[in-house]
Amino acid sequence: MTARVGFIGLGIMGRGMARNILRAGFPLTVWNRTPSRMDPLVQAGAQPGKDPADVAAQSEIVVLCVSDTPDVEEVLFGAHGVVQGARPGTLVIDCSTISPQATVAFAQRLGERGVHMLDAPVSGGSEGAEQGTLSIMVGGDPEDVDRAMPVFQAMGKAITHVGGHGAGQTVKLVNQILVVGNCLAMCEALLFAQAGGVDLEKCLQAVTQGAAGSWMLSHRGPQILRRDWRPGFTIDLQQKDVRLVLGEADALGVPVMVSSLVFHLYRTLQRRGLGHQGNHALIQALEHLSDIVVGTEEAPSHGEAA
Ligand code: NAP
Numbered sequence: 001m002t003a004r005v006g007f008i009g010l011g012i013m014g015r016g017m018a019r020n021i022l023r024a025g026f027p028l029t030v031w032n033r034t035p036s037r038m039d040p041l042v043q044a045g046a047q048p049g050k051d052p053a054d055v056a057a058q059s060e061i062v063v064l065c066v067s068d069t070p071d072v073e074e075v076l077f078g079a080h081g082v083v084q085g086a087r088p089g090t091l092v093i094d095c096s097t098i099s100p101q102a103t104v105a106f107a108q109r110l111g112e113r114g115v116h117m118l119d120a121p122v123s124g125g126s127e128g129a130e131q132g133t134l135s136i137m138v139g140g141d142p143e144d145v146d147r148a149m150p151v152f153q154a155m156g157k158a159i160t161h162v163g164g165h166g167a168g169q170t171v172k173l174v175n176q177i178l179v180v181g182n183c184l185a186m187c188e189a190l191l192f193a194q195a196g197g198v199d200l201e202k203c204l205q206a207v208t209q210g211a212a213g214s215w216m217l218s219h220r221g222p223q224i225l226r227r228d229w230r231p232g233f234t235i236d237l238q239q240k241d242v243r244l245v246l247g248e249a250d251a252l253g254v255p256v257m258v259s260s261l262v263f264h265l266y267r268t269l270q271r272r273g274l275g276h277q278g279n280h281a282l283i284q285a286l287e288h289l290s291d292i293v294v295g296t297e298e299a300p301s302h303g304e305a306a
Helices: 014-023 035-043 052-058 069-077 100-111 125-131 142-155 167-195 200-208 215-225 235-252 257-271 279-290
Strands: 005-008 028-031 061-064 091-094 116-119 134-139 156-163
Touching: 005 014, 005 052, 014 028, 014 035, 014 061, 014 125, 014 142, 028 035, 028 052, 052 061, 061 069, 061 142, 069 100, 091 100, 091 142, 100 116, 100 167, 116 142, 116 167, 125 134, 125 215, 134 142, 134 167, 142 156, 156 167, 167 200, 167 215, 167 235, 167 257, 167 279, 200 215, 215 279, 235 257, 235 279, 257 279
Parallel strands: 005 028, 005 061, 061 091, 091 116, 134 156
Antiparallel strands: 116 134
16 A cells, blocks of 8 residues: 655755655655745645644654754654654654764654654765655665665665665765765866866866866756856755864764865855855965856856856
8 A cells, every 4th residue: 555655844955855755656744944835736736734742643654854953853843743643563664864863862862753764865966856866875674674675666766775774864864975075176177277278168178077076066056157156956955064074074083085175165155145055166365265167157246146
């Protein structure tokens, strides 16, 4: 029998993920803090929930995709939180990127009420969420992973069970170390290309297809050339992940020099009020250091959003 699914958090990622769950034929109840964001899903056939507790009461599996650790805590354990409506046996799948240690604690608190939990952070950007091609890194018990698999398959392609509770979040932070390292390398490279006077489109075309190619370069490189700072992933949320990386790395005694550098560069952009822009807008921090502006000859001046 097809499980009744609930989805909480219809932001840049959640709206595409929820739509793909609906398309796969699951009866779906949705809730979003800002109610107007539910409208497109409701028009497509989802039921609107009153609050997270109501979503949990209507569902056997509840998927969350909200911003940060305190937000997950509020949605799960707040006044009208998931635990108020969940029954023993309800499965919570948290697709947000949050602290691995808090995840272990949340799973334990839910477990005391007979509610199961998987951490299942995702990678692949807004494009992957819309196209149902996300990579999903899952932590939790194998029986719960089996039960969740049809829902995962509606949202993603590479679904990897990486360990127990919290392991999915740890692997997601590994992913984020790679993402920000790729992003900084892309920004340095495009600045270098601009200063070297080569055709940026041709340069991108050449290097994207060789050993230096990456998701970041293919998806965000062209956006940089257009000076299109619309977010697939905002600087504010990227910085939240870098902060999680720095905290975990400190606890583990691991040097993360590139992530630390990126943290400080993003901080300068946040101070200039650019935290709502996409994470590829990192290049604007390097432009300020060098006084070189990447893009067309008529490129706008520093900090201007296209
Ligand atoms: P987003 O567009 O800012 O959406 C955030 C969502 O969380 C919104 O629905 C927001 O509700 C909801 N929310 C935040 N705080 C809440 C609270 N206290 N109570 C209830 N709802 C709350 O962010 P996003 O890009 O979709 O990212 C969501 C999660 O996925 C984050 O953990 C992010 O790190 C992760 N992620 C993002 C990407 C990406 O490329 N964008 C990729 C992989 C993973 P409102 O609409 O009311 O603000």
